[in-house]
Amino acid sequence: xxxxxxxxxVARVEKEIQQVVAQYLISGxxxxxxxxxxxxRVMMPGDLxxxxxxxxxxxxxxxIDSTVELLxxxxxxxxxxxxxxxxxxxxxxxxxxxxxxxDQVLKIDRIxxxxxxxxxxxxxxxxxxxxxxxxxADPSKVPSDDES
Numbered sequence: 001x002x003x004x005x006x007x008x009x010v011a012r013v014e015k016e017i018q019q020v021v022a023q024y025l026i027s028g029x030x031x032x033x034x035x036x037x038x039x040x041r042v043m044m045p046g047d048l049x050x051x052x053x054x055x056x057x058x059x060x061x062x063x064i065d066s067t068v069e070l071l072x073x074x075x076x077x078x079x080x081x082x083x084x085x086x087x088x089x090x091x092x093x094x095x096x097x098x099x100x101x102x103d104q105v106l107k108i109d110r111i112x113x114x115x116x117x118x119x120x121x122x123x124x125x126x127x128x129x130x131x132x133x134x135x136x137a138d139p140s141k142v143p144s145d146d147e148s
Contacts, residue, residue, distance in 0.1 A: 014042040016086055017051055021094075024081045029074065033067055035059020040099035044092060051092040054099035064098060071096040 022039045036058040043052045055071065057064045071078075075094040083091045 010044055010046060010048065013048055013088075014044050014051075017044070017053075017082060017092065018042045020082050020085050021053055021078060023085075024078050028077075028081055031070065031074075033070065034063040035067055037067060037071075040101060047090075048088070049090050049092055051094050053094055053096050055096060056099045056102040058102070068096050068098050 018039050018041065021042070025033070025037055025039065038056045040054045040056045042054070044050065053071075055068065057067050059067070072095070075096065079091050079094055082088075082094075
């Protein structure tokens, strides 16, 4: 049975790995990454020997796939950078994954924006289609001095 470890320790190490990988992407990477890359989160088991690094990438769809592949090819170099910056008994093996959270948030935001626009259009149509009854004053007409 695998050791699940202390949850606080795992969370602390995940946060440290996330910061070091982000620092590497800012200053240490030799090749230019297409798009905007953010380290969204890192998930590690209790033994701290592997790390799933989820990256959020803003850019064209083909850029996203190539960026994840480029990061995976650079994983040994990134692991070495982690080893230089963190004192750990075992250096975790990194695996990079695309984080879909940002895509989902943008999709939900777009849907909500479209729904608001539809509601506003329906309200405008409803206001233009409602005729005033003859017995009531029409609020769009201002009474002239002759009608008073």
